[in-house]
Amino acid sequence: MSRKLFGTDGVRGRANTYPMTAEMALRLGAAAGRFFRRDGGSAHRVVIGKDTRLSGYMLENALTAGLTSTGMNVLLLGPVPTPAVGFLTRSMRADLGVMISASHNPHHDNGIKFFGPDGFKLSDEAEAEIEAILEGEIAPAQPQNIGRARRIEDGRGRYQEFVKTTFPAGLRLDGLKVVIDCANGAAYKAAPEVLWELGAEVIPIGVSPNGTNINERCGSTHTQTAAEAVVSHGAHVGIALDGDADRVMILDQNGRTADGDQIMALLAARWAEEGRLRGGTLVATVMSNLGLERFLQGRGLRLERTAVGDRYVVEAMRRGGFNLGGEQSGHIVMTDYATTGDGLVAGLQFLAEMARTERPASDLLHTFETVPQLLKNVRYEAGKQPLSDATVKARIAEAEARLTGRGRVLIRKSGTEPLIRVMAECEDEALLQAEVAGIVAAVEAAV
Incomplete structure (x- = not known):
């Protein structure tokens, strides 16, 4: 069964233009609700998160209407990172998770991506089934079975507490000055608070969302702003997230940017030394640099390549039992901790290595020579x-x-x-x- 509406990361397009209209979001919510209520029964639950785009209000309300119309109870998280939705879908025992975001795209775009009850993004097959339901008549719930909606005030706090558990218990970030660029996006509160609570001196930028400035000259797709802040403040390191915080770029003390390939190389080598890299394999996409592949081969490790899209990286990881993968664009997937790319968790793993080795970021971030x-x-x-x-x-x-x-x-x-x-x-x-x-x-x- 083929997919027409879904791309490599959910449904995406220009806000208020097909398919990112309120009408389509309502129908998509109803189709997803009907898909997850195939077995009938009651107490079906869905969590919805969003980033900071102005159109998120419209799509959140439309999705809620569609989902409740088929009997799903909706828990609204407000602005939270995409990985928080994956985490909270599992922790809150939901049948479905929904993230409203167009990730690194400009504010005028938006998107809808779905997570299953295990916290992983839906498979191509599941998305195709939802499309098939969408194309027909969607049976509504009986009046007495219409779902309810409520706001969850502590969703972000729950995620922040989880994120801190991924940082080694014996380490702190005392003495480290860290620039954190949140791209005026979903992590604008969570990321600076986590870093501060772990002891870092935090210089936050990109933390003033207004609905239309997400990813605008900031974040992981425009690291010049973070680089300038690192140099001007004399920071030890910079962390640049994208609009929904599932991607990360890291900058050394000189403002030089390292992409996902360099971050994955560092983690793979470290985890292999500790005997933690399952199967001696890193999973990455066809976009990853040949230099990364040569670096791994030189250490007796293997690079398994997939199609572009973090969903395909995760599928290969689950299929092969591997625990580290990602994309050059900054998705870093560590299934020991999360079900999808998590820019904040990846950033913390790098900071832990800085704290553990007491080496500057420039030493750690340029692990291999890239092929042009x-x-x-x-x-x-x-x-x-x-x-x-x-x-x-x-x-x-x-x-x-x-x-x-x-x-x-x-x-x-x-x-x-x-x-x-x-x-x-x-x-x-x-x-x-x-x-x-x-x-x-x-x-x-x-x-």
Whole structure:
């Protein structure tokens, strides 16, 4: 069963435009409610969290109406990180978790992603079943069985207490000056409070959400703001989250940014030394740098690659029994602690390593030499199929032939935006630039 509405991370689009309308959110909530109430019965429960986008109010109310119309009882968490929804879905014994967020996208976008009762994101198959229900008549509950909704005031606090349990009990962050950039998003209260409670001197930025400034020149997709704060305040380290706090980038004391690959390399090496890295394997996507793969191989460890999307990383981890994975973009998944990427937990793991070794962030964040990598995005109109164009196919084949034995080419559609992502790696940077430019030009001509 195929999916049309769901992408790699739930349903996403421009707010107040299909499919991110109040009407569609209501129907999607009703379809999800009907899917989770297939067995009938009573006391079905769903938790809903959101980030700080203005459109979150509209979608939260519409989803609540749809869910309660099919008999689901709704617990509203307010603004909390995406990993908090995964955690609270399990801890509150809910049948379903919903996060309203478009992650790192601009404020005018929004999205809806679902978590099952185990706290993990729904499978492709489950999402396809919800779509099938959505396309038909959705049976409402009888009047006496309509669900109730209530606000949960301490959801964020519960999550913060859990997050602190992932930090080693014998360590504190005393003496560490930490810049935390919350991207004016879902962790704007949780992240600074956790760091302060663990003893750090906290310099918070991106903590004044107004509904339209989420991810705006801040956060993990724009680390320049955090870098400037690290340098100007003389901080030891910077942590930059995205809008829903499931991604992280870490900056050293000089303001240099390390992506998810460097963070995963550090954790994998450390966990392997401690005998904690299950199967001697790190799971990452096809986007991760060749340098990471070579680094792991040099230590007798293995890199298992998946399709792009943290959901696919998690599926491979669960299938193989592995406990560490993630994406170059900053999703770091540690199933010993969480069911999805958690930027704050990953940041704490790095800070624990700083506290344990008493080494500067610059020593820890540049674990391997990267192979030069270049990524360009080409936007296209809905309905176009540029990768089916014969000229584009031929140009990609030429690039692959030229890079054989020297690097690689990866061309794909984004699962969250109407973009063609053109990526290549090669130690010959001139050749790299030329091949990426050639493919981009062919795609642009096709669109």
